Amino acid sequence: MKKKLGRIPYVYPIPIVLVGANVNGRPNYAEIGDCAVMAVQAALVTVSLHEDHYTTKGIVENGTYSVNVPSTRLLSLADYCGLVSGHMVDKSTLFETFYGELGTAPMAAECPVNLECRVVGTLAVGKRHLFAGEVVEAHVDEEWVSEEGGRRVIADLTRLDPILYALDNRYYSVGKPIGVGYAEGEGLGREGRQGQTGERAARP
DSSP states (O other): OOOOOOOOOOOOOOEEEEEEEETTEEEEEEESSEEEEEETTTTEEEEEEETTHHHHHHHHSSEEEEEEEEBBHHHHHHHHHHHOOOTTTTTTSSSEEESSSSSSSSTTTHHHSSEEEEEEEEEEETTTTEEEEEEEEEOOOGEEEETTEEEEEEEHHHHHOOOEETTTTTEEEOOOOOOOTTTTGGGOOOGGGTTTTTHHHHHH
């Protein structure tokens, strides 16, 4: 039997990222869980921030932002970026900042994965601002990159060790792999795959 828990967005797990933006010419980083892949082949990601976020001002100002994926060893720093606002604290000194092709999307070198993004669409819902960003370049620490099928990929998510969050207000780490995408359902037969043709055609 199901129990009703009310209007709670129970989506698990929630990836923890640091959104970087230049604000008044200085890098700032905000910890958020409101980040998602919008499209793989089109290389689009979205981030959602409150209109009063200091980082929001920088994204609007420059039309760019970065998505930085911290590993669990950066948990305290990442959490701190969510505890304090750039309105009150200068967070530009927390990380070694570098820039890529865009020149205005600050990235934290300590994070193993960094995406520099150009804003290609915005949506305001109440006091929330959603920014759709085209990934101009993905920067990944060399030790996590491997060659598979003639393309470069992140070698092992468990070793990368990103931070996950849940609505019980706890941080988690990634568990062991349990299967391979677009392979585990092959044994179900044709009837088990009906209605999935379009979805599979769009896979990366």
